[in-house]
Amino acid sequence: MMTKLKIPVGPHHPLLKEPISFLLTVEGERVLESSMRLGYVHRGIERLCQERTYVQAVHLIERICGICSHVHSTTYCHAVETLLGLEVPLRAHYIRALLCELERIHSHLLWLGVLAKNIGLDTVFMYTWRDREIVLDIMEDLSGGRVSHAINVIGGVKIDLDQKMMDIIIEKLEELAPKLTIALGLFENEPTVSLRTQGIGVITKEEATRHCVVGPIARASGVDIDVRRDVPRPPYDRLEFNVVTHTDGDVWARTLVRIMETRESHRLIQQIISQLPSGDIAVKAKRRVPPGEVVCRFEAPRGELFYYIRSDGSDQPARIKIRTPTIPALSTLPDQLREVNLADVPVILSGVDLCIACADR
Amino acid sequence: MMDIIADVMKSLFNLLIFPGFAFLLFCSWVFDWLDRKIIARFQGRVGPPWYQPVADFIKLLGKEDVMPIGSQTFVALLLPVISLASVLTASLYVPVAGYSALSFEGDFIVVLFLLSIPTLAYFLAGWVSVGVYSILGGNRSLLQYFSYEVPFMLALSGPAIMGGSWQIGQIVSVQNNLGWFIFFQPLGFVLALIGLIGKLKRDPLDIPKAKSEIVAGPLTEFTGRKLALWHMTINMQTVVGMFLLVSLFLGNAQALHDIFGVLVFIVKVLILLSLLSTASSLFARLRIDQLAGFAWKILVPLSLLQLAFIILMGV
Amino acid sequence: MELNWLQDILQKVECVGPVDIRRLPEDETWVVIPFDKVFDFVKYIMEDDSTWHLSAITGQDTGSQIELLYHFWLGHGLTLCTRLAYENPQIKSITALIPGAAFYEREAAEMLGIGFTELKDKSFLLLPDAWGKGWPLRKEKKEKHDD
Numbered sequence: 001m002m003t004k005l006k007i008p009v010g011p012h013h014p015l016l017k018e019p020i021s022f023l024l025t026v027e028g029e030r031v032l033e034s035s036m037r038l039g040y041v042h043r044g045i046e047r048l049c050q051e052r053t054y055v056q057a058v059h060l061i062e063r064i065c066g067i068c069s070h071v072h073s074t075t076y077c078h079a080v081e082t083l084l085g086l087e088v089p090l091r092a093h094y095i096r097a098l099l100c101e102l103e104r105i106h107s108h109l110l111w112l113g114v115l116a117k118n119i120g121l122d123t124v125f126m127y128t129w130r131d132r133e134i135v136l137d138i139m140e141d142l143s144g145g146r147v148s149h150a151i152n153v154i155g156g157v158k159i160d161l162d163q164k165m166m167d168i169i170i171e172k173l174e175e176l177a178p179k180l181t182i183a184l185g186l187f188e189n190e191p192t193v194s195l196r197t198q199g200i201g202v203i204t205k206e207e208a209t210r211h212c213v214v215g216p217i218a219r220a221s222g223v224d225i226d227v228r229r230d231v232p233r234p235p236y237d238r239l240e241f242n243v244v245t246h247t248d249g250d251v252w253a254r255t256l257v258r259i260m261e262t263r264e265s266h267r268l269i270q271q272i273i274s275q276l277p278s279g280d281i282a283v284k285a286k287r288r289v290p291p292g293e294v295v296c297r298f299e300a301p302r303g304e305l306f307y308y309i310r311s312d313g314s315d316q317p318a319r320i321k322i323r324t325p326t327i328p329a330l331s332t333l334p335d336q337l338r339e340v341n342l343a344d345v346p347v348i349l350s351g352v353d354l355c356i357a358c359a360d361r
Numbered sequence: 362m363m364d365i366i367a368d369v370m371k372s373l374f375n376l377l378i379f380p381g382f383a384f385l386l387f388c389s390w391v392f393d394w395l396d397r398k399i400i401a402r403f404q405g406r407v408g409p410p411w412y413q414p415v416a417d418f419i420k421l422l423g424k425e426d427v428m429p430i431g432s433q434t435f436v437a438l439l440l441p442v443i444s445l446a447s448v449l450t451a452s453l454y455v456p457v458a459g460y461s462a463l464s465f466e467g468d469f470i471v472v473l474f475l476l477s478i479p480t481l482a483y484f485l486a487g488w489v490s491v492g493v494y495s496i497l498g499g500n501r502s503l504l505q506y507f508s509y510e511v512p513f514m515l516a517l518s519g520p521a522i523m524g525g526s527w528q529i530g531q532i533v534s535v536q537n538n539l540g541w542f543i544f545f546q547p548l549g550f551v552l553a554l555i556g557l558i559g560k561l562k563r564d565p566l567d568i569p570k571a572k573s574e575i576v577a578g579p580l581t582e583f584t585g586r587k588l589a590l591w592h593m594t595i596n597m598q599t600v601v602g603m604f605l606l607v608s609l610f611l612g613n614a615q616a617l618h619d620i621f622g623v624l625v626f627i628v629k630v631l632i633l634l635s636l637l638s639t640a641s642s643l644f645a646r647l648r649i650d651q652l653a654g655f656a657w658k659i660l661v662p663l664s665l666l667q668l669a670f671i672i673l674m675g676v
Numbered sequence: 677m678e679l680n681w682l683q684d685i686l687q688k689v690e691c692v693g694p695v696d697i698r699r700l701p702e703d704e705t706w707v708v709i710p711f712d713k714v715f716d717f718v719k720y721i722m723e724d725d726s727t728w729h730l731s732a733i734t735g736q737d738t739g740s741q742i743e744l745l746y747h748f749w750l751g752h753g754l755t756l757c758t759r760l761a762y763e764n765p766q767i768k769s770i771t772a773l774i775p776g777a778a779f780y781e782r783e784a785a786e787m788l789g790i791g792f793t794e795l796k797d798k799s800f801l802l803l804p805d806a807w808g809k810g811w812p813l814r815k816e817k818k819e820k821h822d823d
Contacts, residue, residue, distance in 0.1 A: 007493045015573040026497075029649060039802040046787075047812050082701045118573040120565060120646025126404035192565065192645040212730045212776035225729065230751070231702070295704045295753055297731065306731045308747065321745075323732035323780070331779050342497070343648040346573040360802055 004032070007342075011040050015118060015346050018356035022333075026342055034337040036330065042360040049320045054080055054154060054289060057317060064322065065358040066147050067107050070099045071300040073152040075307045076320075079296035080154050083289050083311050091279040092156035093234045098272045099142070099149060100298075101265040105176075106135045107301035108258045111353050112183065115255065118346035119196045124186065131179045134172050141168065156282025166273045173266055180266075184259045187252070197252040201336045201348040204249055211335075212328040215303020217352065220257045221249035227299040239271045251351035258353075287315045300325055302353055324358035375453065375462035385452055389596035390414040392603075395631070396638050403642035414596075418589055426585035431491040437583070440486045441590035444479035448597045451475035455604045456533055456612075458626040464530040469521055472529065472605065473514065479598055480506050480560065483569070486591075487579025498578025502569035504649050505559055508656035509566070513556025515664035519549040519671050520609040529605075533612035543610040545674075548667045550610050552660060554633075557602050558640060559652075561595065565644035568652060603633050682707065685724070689716040696757075704753035711758040714746065715768045718756075722773060725750045730774055735784035737815045742788055746770075760790065769795035787813040 005026045011019035019040035025032045045064055049057040062073045074096050081088055109132040116124035136146045143149035143159055151157045187193055203213065208221040218225055226243040228236045244260040246253040291313040298305045303325030312318040329352045336348050375381055393414040401408030428434050454461055454468040480502060487499025520542045524532035536542055543550045559566040570578035580591055611629045647655070679697070682705070686695055689709070696708040709717060722728055727750065734745040742765050746756040760767060769792040771778045781792045782801040789811040792798075800807065 005493050005496070007497070014576060028500075029497075039800065039804060042802040042804075044812060079702075116645075120567070120571065120573075121644070122400075122564075123404050123642045126406060130405055190645070192647065195647065195651055196645055209729070210775050212774065214729075225749075230749075292701075293706070294701045295747060295755060296702055297749070297753075304731065304749075306747065308732070308734050308745065310736065318738075319734070319736040321732060321734040321736070327779050328776050331776050341648055341650065343568075343571070343574055 003027070009345065009349075015349060016354070016356075017114065018354065020354065020356045022337070024337065024342070024345065029342050031337055031340050031342055031345060034334055036333060038330070038356070038360055040360065041357050045361045046320055046322060049317055051316070053287065053315045054317060055287070057320070058152065058154065059150075061320075061322075062148060062150055062152075064361055065324070065355055067110065067355060068103060068300045068302065068305075068358065069148050070096075070103050070152070071298055071305055072322075073150075074100060075296050075298040075305050076309075077152045077154050078298070079294045079307050079309045080289060081285070082294045082296065083292050083309065084154070084285055085290075086155060086283055086285060088156055088283060089280045090234055090277045092281050094272055094276050095157045095159070095161065095281065096152065097235050097239075098161075098269060099139070099151065101268050101272070102135055102139055102142075104265045104301045105262050106132060106139070108262045109135065111258065111350075112255070115197075115251075115347070115350040118350045119193065121193065124183075127179070128183065131176055134176050138169050138172050141165065153282060153285075155285040156280070158282070160281050161276065166276070170270065170273055173269060177263070177266060180259060180262055184256070187255050187259065194252060196344075197255060197347055197351075198248075198250060200251045200340070200344050201351050202248070202250045203332055203336065207332065207335065208249070211332045213303075213332060214328060215300070215325045216254055216257045216261065217329055217332075218303065219243065219245045220253040222247045225304070227297050227304050231297055235272060235275070238275065239268055241268050251347050254351050254353075288313065289315070289317075302326055302329070302355060302358070322361055324355070324361070326353075326355045326359040329353070330359055372462075380452055380455075380457040380460070380462060382449060384457075385449065385597050385600055386593070388600045389593065390418075392600055392634060393596050395634055396599075396641075399635060399638035400642050403639070418592070421589035421592070422586055424585040424588075426587060428584075429491050429582055432582065433489045436489045437486065438587055440482040440489070441587055441594055444482040444594040445590060445597070447475040447478040448594055448601055452597070452601045452604075454529060455601055456530060456608045457604055458623050461530055464528060466526065466528045466531075469517075469527045469529050469532070473517070476560070476598065476602065476605075477506075477510070479594055483562075483579050486583070490579070490582035492582050494575040494577070494581045495579050497575045498569045498581070501571075501575075501649050502562070502579060505562070505566065505568055505652060508653045509556045509559030509660075512552050512656060512660035512664045513560065515661070515668060516549045516552035516556060517605075517609060519546045519667055522668070522671055523675065529608055533608050536612035541611050546610075546667055546671060548663060549671075550606075552664050552667065553606055553610070554636060554640075555660065557606060558637065561599050561602060561637075563637065564641040565646050566652065568646060568649050571646060599637075603630055603637075607633060681724070685717060685720045688720050689713045700753075700755070702753070704755055706755045706757060708757045708759070711744070711760055711767045714744075714756060714758050715770055715773070718746065718770050718773055721748065721750070721754075727751065730777060730780075733777060733780035733784055735788040735790055735813065737788060737813060739815060742790060744784065744790065764791065765789070766791040766793060768793050771795055787811055789814065 007024045007026050009022040009024060010016050011021045021037040022034050024034045045060055049060055052060065058073055058076065061076045062069045064072050109128050113125040113128035139149065140146050143151050151159050203217065203221045205222040208218045208223050214225065222245060224243060224245055229243055241264050244257050244264060246257050289311040291311055293310045296307045305325060306323040308321040309317055310319040333352060337345065340348065377383060394411055398408040428437060451472045453463050454472050484499040484502050487495040520532050521527055523542060523545060524535040526532060562569055580588065583591060607629050698706040700706050729749040731747040731749050736743050742760045742762060744758050744760060744767065748754040767790065769781055772794065778797065779801060781795055784790050785792055785798065786800050786803050
């Protein structure tokens with residue numbers, strides 16, 4: 001009978017990019033159970049937004065998360081525009097969607113590198129992060145920032161695209177497409193990778209529904225949800241794309257789902273650029289928002305992003321509720337980290353694609 | 362009287378200069394740099410400059426030497442020293458370009474034994490430094506030792522059987538007449554290479570010091586001089602291991618007598634180094650239970666097969 | 677959202693009296709029900725519709741009472757609103773039906789002081805362990821905590 005050790009993973013650990021604390025009870029090489037503690041980067045954003053005007057809150061909302069900052073501000077601005085009853089120009093919707101999809105590609109490539117590093121395959125980490133630079137260059141040309149864009153205002157967007165920019169985007173993404181094919185082939189066929197990721201961290205379809213999991217994790221377990229298709233709004237109601245699902249529910253399935261979603265995003269960007277309508281990019285918005293409530297859902301790289309905003313007629317929001325997609329994923333972790341090998345813990349944690357800044361707000 | 366002095370001078374030269382401490386230190390730095398450069402090129406990076414290993418060593422010497430409360434600092438200092446001593450002793454018997462400082466019948470077994478001492482010291486290092494990650498890493502290093510050591514020893518026995526001697530110098534000389542052993546036992550060479558990767562705890566068999574799981578394994582709590590000594594030991598173990606493999610499988614006894622032989626030796630060693638670095642870049646890290654299964658179910662039977670083949674061929 | 681379907685469930689949980697049903701933007705239906713009927717309502721939603729999904733549980737302080745909102749996605753949005761008193765608000769937890777609701781309820785509990793009966797793990801989710809008294813999202817807080 002071996003003694004039980006309590007191993008801390010976090011808040012500082014080479015495995016984690018953001019602070020979160022796990023305490024694993026380990027016997028030999030087997031993890032018996034785990035406990036989790038969040039809140040290391042809780043900044044109280046929901047409360048802070050109530051003390052700022054709607055316009056000031058945009059800057060705060062963008063800084064909830066580094067890697068999905070644009071989709072946060074898009075959802076917020078869309079919700080406030082709905083409360084104001086604004087008719088946002090179609091061109092603005094398309095530009096917002098363009099950056100959403102670019103962000104999705106960026107997030108998935110980053111995640112792929114992190115997964116590869118955590119299973120010891122440093123070479124793939126270097127390659128995917130080098131390919132990610134292509135996307136970052138595009139975003140920097142578009143908005144001036146590699147990771148944080150700040151292009152959303154209440155009423156539309158701040159930047160515009162000209163023909164030259166659109167050609168550059170298409171050209172650079174063509175460079176990226178064959179590398180994605182290589183990555184897909186690698187993860188499907190390389191034997192050491194499948195040894196480490198197949199059958200690890202399995203979430204069945206029933207468990208995924210009961211834990212309210214969203215995003216690629218749910219889709220890899222066979223739950224067919226995607227806000228882009230389920231909530232028809234421009235421009236996604238005019239674009240053609242597939243919702244990628246898989247049935248295995250393990251880390252390998254999630255990897256495949258994410259890589260194929262990256263290709264779908266590439267297709268979407270090509271359609272967006274070709275269908276980009278002309279027109280204004282923003283309308284003027286009033287400072288005071290009429291009283292009312294709104295619920296707004298968008299598809300972030302990690303799943304369904306949910307905003308609920310209540311307005312009481314002043315220029316400050318009465319309540320902003322943000323539910324980020326990482327939170328239900330975190331609630332599946334105690335189940336996933338029970339009776340596994342210690343060496344599988346990095347794989348499981350990477351498979352869940354943690355974005356702790358989003359979860360803590 | 363003069364020959365006693367000459368003897369002592371020669372021994373000192375062997376111990377300290379060639380093929381002793383200074384030569385090994387120089388080689389270990391060069392090999393470390395080449396290894397990192399090759400891996401970097403595989404990964405699409407530039408890699409470190411030539412003085413990087415020297416700079417790392419000097420930097421570590423200047424760092425503060427702390428250990429957690431409850432750990433046994435004296436033992437923790439002794440362990441890398443003992444490992445270094447055993448690796449240096451082993452280097453005296455392993456031929457470098459056909460020249461070995463000392464040699465006797467049975468030194469092959471002594472060398473293998475001496476090269477196993479660092480692994481046990483590594484495990485003990487995890488044990489004496491109080492810390493969860495260190496203990497786990499120590500356990501894993503022993504588990505890994507039990508997995509790769511048997512196929513490694515079996516694979517290395519192949520050249521010994523074919524050479525008809527337990528003296529490394531003899532095995533090398535036989536290859537002058539018969540030809541390089543790698544052509545007769547390619548499977549044994551591959552198995553010996555895998556075993557060497559496991560012994561040196563390189564990717565993909567760096568399970569005891571898996572960075573994303575147990576931070577740095579047994580050496581997590583080591584800092585400063587002690588860590589510098591450990592790195593020196595591991596690098597020198599790499600060099601000695603590669604010299605051993607080159608002698609056993611690609612041997613050439615007269616190499617040191619002409620410049621062409623020396624160059625050929627250097628080329629052989631570099632090819633071996635590139636094989637090790639390539640393996641490091643290409644594979645993901647295995648789990649310890651997967652390694653144990655792989656070692657005992659596949660590697661051991663293959664090594665026994667290779668041995669049987671050699672014995673039958675010799676008959 | 678079929679109004680008949682909603683009326684059916686309201687009948688099943690025995691909701692008496694006029695019920696406040698509204699339409700919110702972005703295809704959301706808003707229903708106000710008493711707090712003791714929430715658990716059964718959720719149970720009937722799960723039985724009736726196999727593709728249910730709980731998006732979030734929002735707690736808010738409207739100035740006059742504490743409101744708890746359960747946001748569902750059933751192909752269209754459905755928000756259940758229930759109102760609780762300021763002093764000692766208590767409601768039965770739905771984690772027996774939906775384990776994933778635990779995180780949302782813990783956050784509502786620590787931010788607004790709502791007591792969820794039958795919630796197994798009541799520890800703080802986001803606030804530090806050394807947090808003193810006070811609920812950050814309640815409007816009655818006038819003084820600033822420095823933490």
